[in-house]
Amino acid sequence: MGNFLKHFKISTKLNMIMLSILIIFAFVVGFVVQQQVTEGVKGAAAEKAANDLELANYMLNYYYPGDWDLRDGALYKGNEVMNEDFEIADKIGETTGGLVTIFQENMPITTNLLINDERAISSEATGTTVEVVLENGENLYGEANILGTDMQTAYMPLRTSSGEVVGMLFIGASQEFINETIASIMGVVSIVLGLIIIFAVAIIFLYSRNMAKRLNRVNNALESAGHGDFTAEITDKSGDEIGSLTTSYNRMKDNLKDLIQQVAETSHHVASSAEQLTASALETRAATDTITESIQKVAVGSEQQLENTKTTSDVVINISSGIDQMATHIEEVNRTSTNLSTKASDGSNVIDKTVQQMNTIQMRTTSTAKLVEELGNKSNRIGEIVSLITSVAEQTNLLALNAAIEAARAGEHGKGFAVVADEVRKLAEQSGDSALQITEMIKEIQQDIEESVKAMGDGRLAVEEGIQYVGEAGSSFKNISSSVESVSTQLEEVTKSVRDMTTNTTAMVQSIESIKDSTEEAAGYTQNVASSAEEQNASMEEITASSQTLSKMAEDLQAAIKNFKL
Template identity: 35%
Template structure:
């Protein structure tokens, strides 16, 4: 595909997409239509089965009712009588679909209508219909169809036990009408129907003989299930069958349809779809050619311009119109050509400058080489002078080092004195603060002593007041004593009636005496307290005098400490100034020593740099020679570049 053009690839891709999509659409449409037709065909088969089921029931069910009627009205004892024969004849004449009607009993007697002479030794009790009816007494039994002997017809016997249960009433039903109707059934054009009995033997089948035992997978499936659908091969043709069981008889009714009929019905749809696909394919081919040509033509124009640019023609341009992607690409390609034109023009100009610059560079390299040789000679002289300066700096460094050690010792001593002065100043300050604290405490003591003196004075006044109160209490006690005495006298006068009052008066007197005694004790205590308070007041006065003297001494000590503190402060300040001056000198010495060391280090560095410069100058001489050679080569390259640029047409 890499060697195929874009146009062809686009057409092939477009057609493949259209072909695949339309083919898928046609395939799906055809299969959907085929499925619908098949479902419709199966539906027709199901409807045919329902119709046949209804028809079978219409043939059999009335006869079931007839046999129930006969069995209800016949006794086994009537067998052989003319009356029963006449009734059977009348019944048979009224029902032309019946071949005959008959009754057999447990004694072996038998009667039928129309009257047909049976072979000698005929015993109804040995017949299948009799045995089956006796096994299912009270129920209607339907035998499997069989070929009648007296007439050319397929018949089925429907029988039931008589009313007394000692005989069996039966009728032979002609099924020719049923088989003829089934053979007439057509499902589609070639579809047909068939009926099998419970043993899988043919009752009616267009391709099988009556009474034959059918074989084949399809028949096995039909006999296994009551109803369903199946697909099978009949010869080389695929057939679809729908089957069900008749609940009245147990017969299997089936409808068969060839699948080819469904295919024939959907064939017009297939051809119509094929024509539509082909028309759409041709239309898509034309549309693809138009669309792809609109894509590939601008690409071809772009390719032609690119070929011209490759050959050096920068004057060609892509004709781009519109705003689609290809037009944008063409516009971008034109911009690229313009940019390339500008770049090449710039390169051409720069190549001329490069050639002239290369020549100047070669000349400059020659001059730089000569200057480098001169600088190398001067560098050698500077190196020798630097060695002499380094030796002088080493001697100066030793002297400065000794001076620095002496200054550091002085600075250390000054620092020690400064620390001692600071410590003395700190302790003096603490002493001053202690005196201030003592002075404050003395003032507080004086205040507290004053307050205590006032409290004692107030306490003395309260004691005097208490003394006065005690005197009043004593006076009251004396008066109470006198009153109690008078009361006792009056009680004695009263005689026997005043005894109780005399006892109370005596108690009052006793209490008055106790109150008087207690008052005397309180008075004595108050006198003692007042005396001790006087002593306390005197002691407080003495303490106040002592405190005042202590405060005076403290103030004098405080003044002394202030003088000492001032002196120590001045000494400390002077020592600190000396220490600071010494430290400045030490720092200056250190700085001088550091400068000396730096100078020495710088000289050593200069010596190394001079050596490096000397080596560098030698390398530079070699480099200048290389630059000269490179400049010549660069000039040649610039000429070649200019020749290449001149190839382009701008």
């Protein structure tokens, strides 16, 4: 039945259901009316039979005064013999319009019932009739079929003056008038029910057609909404379910309109933020490339400085060895003064070269310090850019949260928006996490840079001190050269000077070793900075790819929103 009805419209279903109910109601009412009428008419027929019985008894007493009695095998009423007195039976029958039979005990002795034109006085009464009327002396009322005709029957016992029951008086009222009455009443009832059904069907048809029109308006609006067109307006001022449905649709349309506008604005902001994030990532990437290039230059300079420092150390060690030899052979100074002068000249030249090399180391150390300071400034710039990325990620995450809330309010229609908002939120969180990682890297780089600057400063001071010592050594060599002629007289002074030179060269060797260690440490720091810059560059590439994906998703969302007509 459900499969049969599901293919019909609601108005058709309603008409069929109401028509079925009306037909069932008509049948039930007709059946109940028939039963009630039948019972009422039969009751009236039974009452008529009882009244006819009293009327027959009255007529017998009127025409034949006296008591009932049995004499000589015959039944008397007063002085008249009732056996085969068909005249009185016919009179009573004409008056009552029914059958009349008088029984002597259980045998009929007169009647107006004819069978084949003969009086039916040959069939005796039996069963309940005899028991109730003759034996118990009570009236008996009931129904019987006599010669194919349904009759209402009534029996009265005939008593003598002493109260003895000597016979029965039978009255039969035909039920044809009952059937006629029932048919007449049912005809009227059928006409009334038919008119009621026609009137009800007309009302139901008009109501269902009106309801179908209202439902069609709602259906057309919902169908248009299914295709993204929310421009349809529905007006229904009734307070029933369809009116409530119309109100709910209009409310849903307004809410969806607001939601779609908010999503459109949000997607526009997301697209703008993604573009800004992409631009910032590209700028950061360019800055990182610059830092990487600078660090590589610093690394090359550090390696060169390290080689120069090693060379200087070897030279100073040679100087120290020469001074030791001078101290050892001080006693031969007088004999080898000419040789000493030559060596002093060579030593002076070496000292000049040493001074030049130390100046070169000082210049390169200063240049390295400037590069490291520039690296620190660029790291600070990267930190500012990362802060901007973090701020953009937080704004994007907030916008994604708002979009998810609005999508949840939209229910089933907002699931697609909720998925997009969740993806935007995830990308924003990834951007924020990457920004935090970059911030930590920059802090480490800045710390390393500070240590590098400090080490460079120490190295520069050591180089300046070395230059001073080498200058003093040069002065000593000049003094030696100028005092060669008087070396004999000034031997003790020369010996003292040589000892001072030994002390100074030892300090110089230590300073050069310190510069070498600082240079090696600075080279290691530059390698760390270069690695961090490469990692930051990779992170910037990931951020750029994520922001481009976010921008693409925002554009797709804007394209999807354009399909809605508001």
